[in-house]
Structures are given as C-alpha cells and as structure tokens.
Amino acid sequence: MAVMTLIEGLRQGMDEALAADPRVFIIGEDVGARGGVFRATQGLFDKYGGDRVIDSPLAESSIVGVGIGAALAGLLPICEIQFADFIYPAFNQIVNEAARMYYRSAGDWHVPLVIRVPYGGGVGGGLYHSQSVESLFAHQPGLKVVVPSTPADAKGLIKAALYDPNPVIIFEPKKGYRGIKGEVPEGEIVTSIGAARVARMGGDVSVFAYGMMAYYAEQAAEMVAVEGIDAEIIDLRTLAPVDRESILASVRKTGKALIVYEDNLTLGYGAEVAALIADDGFEFLDAPVRRLAAPDVPATPFSHPMQDFFMINPDKIAAAIRELAAY
Amino acid sequence: MAVMTLIEGLRQGMDEALAADPRVFIIGEDVGARGGVFRATQGLFDKYGGDRVIDSPLAESSIVGVGIGAALAGLLPICEIQFADFIYPAFNQIVNEAARMYYRSAGDWHVPLVIRVPYGGGVGGGLYHSQSVESLFAHQPGLKVVVPSTPADAKGLIKAALYDPNPVIIFEPKKGYRGIKGEVPEGEIVTSIGAARVARMGGDVSVFAYGMMAYYAEQAAEMVAVEGIDAEIIDLRTLAPVDRESILASVRKTGKALIVYEDNLTLGYGAEVAALIADDGFEFLDAPVRRLAAPDVPATPFSHPMQDFFMINPDKIAAAIRELAAY
Amino acid sequence: MTQKTLDKPSAYLSEATLHAILRAMLLSRRFDERAWLLHRQGKIVFHASAMGHEAAQVGAVFAIHRGVDYVCPYYRDLAMMIALGWGARALMLDVYAKPGGISSAGRQMPNHFSDRRLGVVSTSAPVAVQVVHAAGMAFAIKYKARLGLPTPDDAPRLALTTLGEGSTSQGDFHEALNWAGVHTLPLICLVENNGYAISVKLQAQMAIRDVSERAAGYGIHGAVVDGMDALAVYDTVYEAAQRAYNGDGATLIDAKVYRFTPHSSDDDDRSYRSREEVEAARANDPILRLRQTLIDLGALTAADFEEMDAEVRSEVDAAQAEVEAMPDPAPEDALADVFAPGRVDAWQS
Amino acid sequence: MTQKTLDKPSAYLSEATLHAILRAMLLSRRFDERAWLLHRQGKIVFHASAMGHEAAQVGAVFAIHRGVDYVCPYYRDLAMMIALGWGARALMLDVYAKPGGISSAGRQMPNHFSDRRLGVVSTSAPVAVQVVHAAGMAFAIKYKARLGLPTPDDAPRLALTTLGEGSTSQGDFHEALNWAGVHTLPLICLVENNGYAISVKLQAQMAIRDVSERAAGYGIHGAVVDGMDALAVYDTVYEAAQRAYNGDGATLIDAKVYRFTPHSSDDDDRSYRSREEVEAARANDPILRLRQTLIDLGALTAADFEEMDAEVRSEVDAAQAEVEAMPDPAPEDALADVFAPGRVDAWQS
Numbered sequence A, B: 001m002a003v004m005t006l007i008e009g010l011r012q013g014m015d016e017a018l019a020a021d022p023r024v025f026i027i028g029e030d031v032g033a034r035g036g037v038f039r040a041t042q043g044l045f046d047k048y049g050g051d052r053v054i055d056s057p058l059a060e061s062s063i064v065g066v067g068i069g070a071a072l073a074g075l076l077p078i079c080e081i082q083f084a085d086f087i088y089p090a091f092n093q094i095v096n097e098a099a100r101m102y103y104r105s106a107g108d109w110h111v112p113l114v115i116r117v118p119y120g121g122g123v124g125g126g127l128y129h130s131q132s133v134e135s136l137f138a139h140q141p142g143l144k145v146v147v148p149s150t151p152a153d154a155k156g157l158i159k160a161a162l163y164d165p166n167p168v169i170i171f172e173p174k175k176g177y178r179g180i181k182g183e184v185p186e187g188e189i190v191t192s193i194g195a196a197r198v199a200r201m202g203g204d205v206s207v208f209a210y211g212m213m214a215y216y217a218e219q220a221a222e223m224v225a226v227e228g229i230d231a232e233i234i235d236l237r238t239l240a241p242v243d244r245e246s247i248l249a250s251v252r253k254t255g256k257a258l259i260v261y262e263d264n265l266t267l268g269y270g271a272e273v274a275a276l277i278a279d280d281g282f283e284f285l286d287a288p289v290r291r292l293a294a295p296d297v298p299a300t301p302f303s304h305p306m307q308d309f310f311m312i313n314p315d316k317i318a319a320a321i322r323e324l325a326a327y
Numbered sequence C, D: 001m002t003q004k005t006l007d008k009p010s011a012y013l014s015e016a017t018l019h020a021i022l023r024a025m026l027l028s029r030r031f032d033e034r035a036w037l038l039h040r041q042g043k044i045v046f047h048a049s050a051m052g053h054e055a056a057q058v059g060a061v062f063a064i065h066r067g068v069d070y071v072c073p074y075y076r077d078l079a080m081m082i083a084l085g086w087g088a089r090a091l092m093l094d095v096y097a098k099p100g101g102i103s104s105a106g107r108q109m110p111n112h113f114s115d116r117r118l119g120v121v122s123t124s125a126p127v128a129v130q131v132v133h134a135a136g137m138a139f140a141i142k143y144k145a146r147l148g149l150p151t152p153d154d155a156p157r158l159a160l161t162t163l164g165e166g167s168t169s170q171g172d173f174h175e176a177l178n179w180a181g182v183h184t185l186p187l188i189c190l191v192e193n194n195g196y197a198i199s200v201k202l203q204a205q206m207a208i209r210d211v212s213e214r215a216a217g218y219g220i221h222g223a224v225v226d227g228m229d230a231l232a233v234y235d236t237v238y239e240a241a242q243r244a245y246n247g248d249g250a251t252l253i254d255a256k257v258y259r260f261t262p263h264s265s266d267d268d269d270r271s272y273r274s275r276e277e278v279e280a281a282r283a284n285d286p287i288l289r290l291r292q293t294l295i296d297l298g299a300l301t302a303a304d305f306e307e308m309d310a311e312v313r314s315e316v317d318a319a320q321a322e323v324e325a326m327p328d329p330a331p332e333d334a335l336a337d338v339f340a341p342g343r344v345d346a347w348q349s
Ligand SMILES: Cc1ncc(C[n+]2csc(CCOP(=O)(O)OP(=O)(O)O)c2C)c(N)n1
Pocket: B029, B058, B060, B082, B086, B089, C076, C125, C126, C127, C163, C164, C165, C166, C167, C168, C192, C194, C195, C196, C197, C198, C259, C263
C-alpha cells in the first residue's frame, strides 16, 4: 500500500472519480490552474481540462447553488469552499435548499452534491482562516457531514460522498493536510458513511474526537499509556449521521467519556455527543461527561501565544484524560 | 398593570424606544405602512414616519449589514427578519461580522444591533415558515440570544437588547404572538440578559424550556400536578449567555432534567443544556438527562397531521415529565 | 388569422395553440378564484394567486419546449404549472395538502411547486434561490453538450426561471446572472414585475425603472415586455429561447404585470395600496385582453370562450369534489424521505 | 505648477499635498518590500501587498475628508492606511501581531485594518461584507442629517469602501449598491481592479469589461479610471465625493491597477500568470509615474525624491527595530473583548 498525506488521499479520490465518470466535475475558487490554495486539486486541471475543473466567480452562494442545479440536472459536482470561514454566504443554499430538496419534493428530486471544506485552526490563520463550523451543518437533517482524519478515509470518504445520492459535506482538517500520513489501499476504497472508527482500543476512558483532534487524541493516548491509563479513541468520522452504537458501546465499556473538538465549547458538535451519552448512556457512566473544546470567544486569534492558548493540542487532551481517569 | 399579548409587549417596547431616542430606527421588509406581516410594528410608521420605520429592499444580508454599518456610526437599529427561515442569507453578516467586530477590533468598534426574528412552528407554515434556528446563533460567542415567553419579557428583553452595546437577536415565538397574554408593568422595564426565569417551582423534575415550549411546559406541569408530580419549570429566556447557575440549582434540587425545544433534536439548543448538566450537574443526577424535541427531519411539514406529529405540545411534555418522574 | 405576415413568432401560432394558451390562463383563473373561496370557507389554510400574472406565465411557457426544458418557478406560478401540463386536480391536491400531491405530498405549503417529470424543480420559500439553481441547470446543459455526454433527443436545452421584482434585491439574483454571463448559459430569467413585494413598492426596492437595465452589467441580454399581453410575452420569450438554443446566452426579461389580489391569503393589501389603483389595474385583465385579441384575429368567438369557461369550471368542480374526499397524509409520513437511498448510479437521469 | 488652468481638481493641489501623496505611496512601498523580506527571514508569518495599488489607494483618500469620513477598506489597503495617517510603526505592529497593534492587538492577521479614531472600520476576511457596512454608515450620515441629530462640524459626510474586482461577484456587493441607489447614499465604492482574484482572471469573474458598467443597474454613477495614476484617481474620487457631499448619491469606480506581487505571502503566482506579463506591468509603476509627473510639473526634483525615499526607509527601519523588540500578547488575552461592557448610552459617538 502506498503511504501518502491526507491531501494526497483526497486528490487521488477526486482524480479517480474524474477519470471514471464524466458527470463528475469540480467548481470553486482557484481550483483550476492554481490547483486550489491548498493544492488539493493540483494537476487535475492539466489532466481533465477547464471544462471539468472550473474556476468559479468569487461567490460561495452561487458555487453551491450552481452545484445544486447541476446535480438536479444529473451531474455530480464537487464544490470547493476555499475556507470553512467563507461558507456562510452559502448557508442558505446548503441548508434551505440542498438539505431540504429531497424531503420537500417527497423524494422526487435529489441532490447528489459534494462540498469540500478545509477547516480548523492551528495554522496561523486568525479569526477568518481557522474556523470549525461543522456543528452548524451536522444540525441539519438531510445533510451528511463527514470528517476524515486519515489519508485512507480522506480518499474513502470522498468516494463515498460521490456515490451518495444526498448532499455530503466533507470537512477537511487542513492542519493535517500534509502532516497526517498513512497507508492508502490501491484503487477503489469507500468508507461507509455512518460508521465511526475505533482508532485505539482501551478500557479506562473513552475519547470521542474527529479530524485533527482524533489524530491528536491518539498521540495523547500514547502519552498517558506509559502512565498506565488505557484510553479508547473513537474517531467519529461521520458526524451526521452519527454512529450512536459505537459511542454507547465504548461508554458501556469504560464508563467515562471525554469529547474533544476544536470548535467553541458551547453548542459545538461535542454537545450532541455529550447529550446523547447523558441520556442513552447514563446507566453506564461512572463520571461526568467531559468536553474539551475551544473557549467561547469569537474565533481563533492570530498571534501565536493566543492561538496556542485557544487551540486544543495533545498535551491538553492528555491532561483531560488523566483528570477523568482519576475521577 | 395592563394585560396584553406578547406582540403588544414587543410593540410597546419598540414604541417607547423610538419615542425616547432618535437613534433608534427599524428596518425590515414590510415594517412600514404594512406594520410587518405579523403587525409587530403596526402604527409605528404612522407615528414616527418613514424615516424611522423603513421598508428595506428584500435582501436580508443587507438588512443586517446596513444595520451593522448604522450601528457602527452611532445609531441603534432594530432589524426585522420577516421569518427565522429567511435569516440564512444574513448568516455571514451576523456571525462573521456583527458577532466578531468587538473582539477583532480589540474593543475599538462595537455593534449595538438588535435583530428581531419571529420563529417556531405550529402555525401551518410548512418547511419555510416554521423553523427554529436559535441554536445556530447561540453557538456564536459575541452574540446574545434571547427568547421571551411572556409579554412582560417581550417588552423587557427588547429594551434590554436596545441598551446592550452588543448585537442581540430576539427570537420571538410567533405562535404565541397573540395567544400568550400577561401583565406588563407600565413604563420602563428591562429584563436582565443572562438570567433565567423560574416559571414554576417544583421538586420532582426540572423542565428547561424557552419561548412557546416554556409556555407549554407550564401547562404540562399543571396537567401532571393533579397526578402528584411536582415539576419545576425554568424558562431559560436568555440562551446566550446561558444562566448556568439557575440550571444547576434546579437539577441539584430535583435530580432529574428534561429539556424541551421545538427545533430538531440533534444539536438543537437543548444539546448544550444537556451537556452542561451531564458535566457540572452529574453528581446531582438521579436519572438520564432527557430531551424532548422535534424529530430529525428537515423541517416542519405543512399538512396538519404531519405538523402535529412533528411539533411538541403540552401533552407530549406531560408524557415526558411522567416518564422521567417514574424513572 | 391575418397577422401571419408580421414578423413576430406569435403570428405563426396555430389556432389550437392559441386556444391552449387562453385555456391555461382561464383554468388558472378559475382555480385561483375557487381557492380564495375555499380559504374563506375554511377548507384550505393558504393560497397565493397568479391573478394578473397569467399572461406572463403562460405566454412564457408556450415559447419554450414545454415539459422538457427545465423550469425553476416561484410561488406565484400556478398558471405556469397549468401551461406546463397540470390540471385543476394537481393544484387541488396541493392546496388541500393531500398525500398524492405531486409537489410535496402535503409537506410544503401550496404554491411550492415541483414536478420532476415536467422538469419543474421543487420551489422553496426563500426568494431568488431558484435563479441560481436554474443557472446550474443551464450550466449542466452546456456541460453535457461540451463533454459529449449522451443526452436523449428530447433533452432540456434551456432553463427558465421566474421571480418577483422584489426578489431581485437578493444577492443570489446577482450571483446567478453573473454566472449566466460568464458562462454564456442557456437561461431565461423572467421577472414578473407587479410593482410590489408584499407591501413594498418598486421604488423602495430599486432605483431603476426596468429590472432589465441590469442585464448589461452581466453581459447578458435584457428585454421589457407588457406582461399582460400573452402574445407579446410569447414573442419576447421565444426570442430569448432561440438565443439560448443557439448558444447566444441568457436573457433577463422584465414583464410588467399587476397582482390583482393581496399578496396571499395571509395578506390584507388595504394598508398599502388604494382600491382605485387595484380597480384600474383590473380593467387591464390579461385574459380578457387575449380573448379580445383572438376574437379580433378571428380565432375565437364569444361562444367559444363561454364554452371553454364552462369546461374549465367543471374541471375545477370535479377536482374539488374528488380531492376534498381524500384522506390526509398519515402523521408518520413526516418521517419519510430525509435521505435518498441507494447509490448515485441508480439515479442517472 | 502650470496645470492650474485645467479643469481638474488635482491641478489645485498644493506642492505640500502632492508631496504627501507621493510620500504615502513611497512609505507604503518601502514598508511592503520590508514585509516580504521579514517574511522570507521567517520573522513574520503573513503579508499581502499593496504594490501596484498605491496610486488608487492614496489618490482616493486624499480626495475625501481624510481621517473624518468613514472608510471601510479591504486587506490590500496598506497605502490607504498610510494616506489616512498611519506610519510604519502602526503597520509593523500588525505584521508582528503585537499587543499594541491598533487594528486588533494581534488578534487578526496583518492587513485586517481598523482604526476607529480615523473612521476606519475593522476589516474581516470574507470579501465584500464591508461594502454593506459602508452603505449602512452612509445611511447613518443621511439619517442623522434628516433627523437633525447633533453632529459635530467635523462629522463624516461620506463613506468610502474598497474591494477587489473579484469580490464584486458576491451577493453583498449587489445588495449594498442597491441600497445606495434606493436611498441616494453618500457612498463611494472603489474597485481596485487588478484583473485577478488570486489566480482567477477577470474573464472568469464577469462578462463585462468595466465593473462600473453595473452602476446604471443600481441607478448610481459609474466611472473608470487609470488606477496607476494617482492624480487621475484623485480627480475621479474628488468628483464622486462632491456628489456624495451634495446629496447626489453614490459612485462606483473601476480603478484599473495591477498587483505586482503574488496575492499574498501564501501564494505563488507562477502557476497562473507569466513573468513577462508581470514585468510588463511593473514598468507602469504608479510611484515612478507620480514622481515623473511632479518633476514635469516642477513640483519635485530627483534629489527631493531621494531624500524622501531615505526618510521613509529610515522610518521603516526604526519601526522594525522598535516593534521587533516588543513582547508578544499574553496567551490569556485571547479571552478578552468578547462582549462590550456597559450600556449603550455610554457609547454615544
Ligand atoms: C429570503 C426571503 N425573505 C423574505 C421572504 C418573505 N416574502 C415572501 S414573498 C415576499 C415578497 C416578494 O415580492 P416579489 O419578489 O416582488 O414577488 P411577488 O410576490 O410580488 O410576485 C416576501 C418578502 C421570503 N420568502 N424569502
């Protein structure tokens, strides 16, 4: 198996899809000759041409709205939003339109749309190039929301998203684009949407995370392992629909749940995981359901000392695991 | 004290503010001669004229964005969004701009903006005239989010919002506009933002709700009271910032928490309340933290049988209280 | 039928087609009147009218490949749905929110049309979103042609979308027409300009007279038409359609109409416009105008019209009788159709 | 100074003002060059340039009431900030993200300008949002006048906002200019049209040549100007400012410029434009052009220019030395300023 970075996994997935199906095309800002500001689409413009890899006007609502129209007409668009921070102008098209089209037409029209969104902090991006916005979308029935934290899942989820007849948003942890490396099987792989991944088995504390935080949680687990704490790491991977069974099975085993996310604490995605555990997992619990998340300030500050204070990292996760293990 | 409806409380609050301070003005669709589609601004156009009560173009992003600019320039705008369902085009202006302005300018610029938003279902409005969208905004640090469930709070919260130097969204339970009546003190009243209201004291089960659901919860409490179940009803009233102390104090007393909201279950506002209780209130809990909310389908269906199935009502709340009391 | 020598496409319409146009407008009107009645009777809870807009809607649809080309309509387009092929029964199912309703099986309010078999995309309520969808569909048409994707002979070749003049204030309108310009898309954007957005007058909405003045700013074509004249609308849209079919890009049309009724059954228009204004506008009824035109052309007699009217009225009666008796949706239907099942390949269209 | 007879406002500028314009452009350039150097040295993590835009930015600011009228700039406007009164130190605080930084005390990336004392509204990153804020501020100016609210003599009388040509594709641009038209607002919208939005060419952004072709669609004024000619920009913006001050509404200006550098320090422009194109554009340097114009006018000598250059270079040196030595923000500063304290009355501006 080839070892590659997370962004290479994404690119390979798109490349194979473009090669396999002429209905697949990419629209977004700078996705063409420039290959995307993160180079996710690098080489695809040269390989498939400007008819398939298309620089859009600088207008997110239309990137998604045109994608919806094209999907309705039988194509399979991949819409790139350059940064998660800039997805809000498209909020209405995503939430009121893409997510509700199948339901409101009682199954007559469907929207097989893929929206790719680099997200997350720790990259010196300040308030407007660091945001984590996944909870806003995981809240919307009719939308699927996935977050890869390995190169194999990056490829497997983009494939799954393209095969899904529903709108799927892929939030890509951009800090891990090049830093996260791993093996990716050759050829077709499809990660099933709706299934979490047990990233590490353990019996003392369950840690639920996704994206960069799942990657960090694995590191934190190794840090506390030498101290004799055996953490189980669940990479949630698909936020909507969520894998309730895997979450509850882990809590049943450990009795302790820590949810880690880099968004603001209040109403970030982990709130739902905590709420779910506090209800259906209540009888398994031996300790409070803990959340480790960014403080409730408007967004990631730019200056490094402030950014580091704001961001979750493996040390902070390890500390939270220790505290919960000791409860 | 005068008895009035919830919408009259709002209107009186706006009327007094317009009279007291020439910096206050209203913009929105149909707020002028028409008096708003719900008549919230009825009579204000005649009284204060078209320079103060202003019909905007049909464009929500500009309603909020122009409001932000005017607020930055020293005015005190009240922006009406005609239905919560139509707030998404303004999402970027509210979340990336209004909510982050004070923080990003390190306190140099502030945005004293009030955004009024009729929300909620049960009115035969179907997918696009029934939505509850408060959790999306309560998630945003830098924004205050309030929901009145009594006429006095309707007036008191709009006053408080106008005096607040920060952007404040008032979600108004439109089904209660005329149905909810109550006493409203004469003259100046200000409901403090950040404080919940104990709508009914009780010792068996804590019910947390807001807006129409708080009103229904009180009815449900009376239904179960005759069966000997003593429910405490906390009208959360200000969703951001949330009144943690009142929530925890109630759970400490009853050991049982039910959170009721009419939005979709997943990542609706109650997820945060449940998560908060599951952590800081864990040691008080005698039962799972229960949530009663709409099913995770894209939005309220129009047809009455389906709408009624979707919506929470006093009977459903009473049933949930009974179940939790019996746990 | 003496106008055939004139260089306008409507001059070449057959008598049958002219009758079909008139009949669609008339059926829309009779249905529309019935719906208001049903609302007053408390039998239905919501209605929004096309009255006054019928010529614009029907004239437009007859000028494209009906039932094949894509249509992204808005909530006022009931005459358009009829022109596309709906009868009173389909509309009745929607206003009664019955499970058999084509648009949404009772999920959406009436007037939120959808019919995939006719190329009509499901309408939502937030205004102007459909203009972007139509641009996307027009984009798909061009994409398929360029890539040489297999398309049946009777595939859509343009997308027609409509909206009110107030809705042009939305950012989405701008973004969509800009795409249409940049990509020379086969798109027709028909603005049904009735001068009001609920209560808000045109002047509070824009500082120009004709919405089509914006076309130049997008590098697309613009046109103004008397939207109360079905054949004039036909001619204007026909020209726009030829442009689209020939690869010459998009057209923004400002069709001047008037809304004879309040905005919807939830509205009371007395607060914002005078009865005199409404009465004066009603004198310019698009149906009576077309009736007269056809009589003048010798393509219709007064008796023909009466017969047609009786026929559409009985269609409305029959539809009401049938639909009223149907059961409502089951409560749990609320839970269906959140996600489409299966894999994308099965969905090839 | 022989051009005073010409009917252009710039002909009436004093020698001191002409020098101030040139100096602002030059200081911006020297700071800008230094910032790229600091980035290569790893001392700062981000920079975006105004190089090639200086004439448009500085010429515009000198034509309004500087430091009084409202300004809603965008990230490329560092020369504009200098023209408004900033020195190298203020810019340096931003690029080093130091706690004393006026814009955001290190919270935002550099180039996200703010200075309330100068009427400069805090810039975010999502493009075009500021155009709506500027419309709102212009609305407030008119509102206060109409209501007779007390305003000091030196109150702002217009709002100037800028954006790139690519950013005009956003819905917010449309909505803001539509407000400006409907309410005849004292607004100037200056498009710094460098032909690229990062890598995306003008032709992929719009199907027109001049952005100002859109003005007519909003019922506002439009103008095109050579944005590499500071005095031409001054003249065009001056006229727009008089229009605003006189209650004659808004102006949309397309200033043709060129971006000499990559989009930002994160960009590599080799993938999307040739070196030849960039070199050719650099030959039309706005600073050298103004220098030559002033020399031709007899308002500057080559030696004056050298002296000015030495002076601004040493300002940049001094700013770097001072700011580099400053401590970074405290980590917990991340928690401050989420909500403004107090009550609204205390905030009267
Ligand atoms: C985004 C959005 N905001 C507000 C509304 C509420 N609304 C429904 S129709 C309407 C007026 C539309 O006017 P116009 O576009 O002129 O169409 P008309 O009804 O006159 O045909 C408004 C404000 C909406 N549907 N969508």
